[in-house]
Amino acid sequence: MTFTRRALVISTGLAAASVAGLPVSAFAQKKLVLGFAQVGAESEWRTANTESIKSSAKEAGIELKFSDAQQKQENQIKAIRSYIAQKVDVIAFSPVVETGWDTVLREAKAAKIPVVLTDRSVNSKDDSLYVTFMGSDFVEEGRKAGRWLVEKMKDQKGEVNIVELQGTVGSAPAIDRKKGFEEIIKADPKFKIIRSQTGDFTRAKGKEVMEAFLKADGKKINVLYAHNDDMAIGAIQAIEEAGMKPAKDITIISIDAVKGAFEAMIAGKLNVSIECSPLLGPQLMSAVKDIAAGKPLPKRIVTEETIFPMEVAAKEFPKRKY
């Protein structure tokens, strides 16, 4: 039964119930059920994203089935299959990597269960496999990081040696944040990415990889570009343990603008954080209700975001919601 037909059946049921004198509430209480397959709990951003989804589902009166895949694609696929078996009304997930989803998404389509992509997208030729993708423009986030650096270094005559902490290999944010950043800095040959490696979006790995970068190139490093705040915060510890001053000896740019980033900027240890909002819960719940009501949705819903240099961190911090 298609989703629209299911909505029609519910509304017809309500009409029939009221004519037959049955308590309409018997039909009206059919709660929508959303199955959400989360990436994991790898970062402050992800924790805030999970909180937004859980609190918004509660507020919207939507029954939420939630799973944490510990950043493993096979776990997300297992969770999606279990939601199909449970015949949930809508499935939503944030794909840990861009590829390898077509088979399970075709299973959801065959089961007539609509799918919503949140936060990260999939690299599929068949965009009929999902209703909409809501989340940030990661390429633009990378461009914002590049533009901030070009402006900061505009009077710098010599080479600007950059080390890069990439996000999870194969993930949309890692691929696109790299792409946007390189698109901007390639205009000036003084900018050179001398080392680039994944820190898997975690503090621990960010620290470990930065230790290796410092061991290899220490004093040569002018800039760290981290694809998220957690890796930048881990790297800040490594920089300090190496006897250098973060945000002074090494300019640090990161993305997300989570609480930890504001604390680091206020402490003078991080130069700038590009906002990437995890607060997708309300948008997701409204999309679930629209799908249930048979309303069409745009294929792409982009989250509007800004940039926070350390100079504004203290003023902005009290207003932050994540």
Ligand code: GZL
């Ligand atoms: C971005 C999100 C990324 C964050 C990281 O939308 O997918 O994953 O930037 C998180 O902090 O781990």
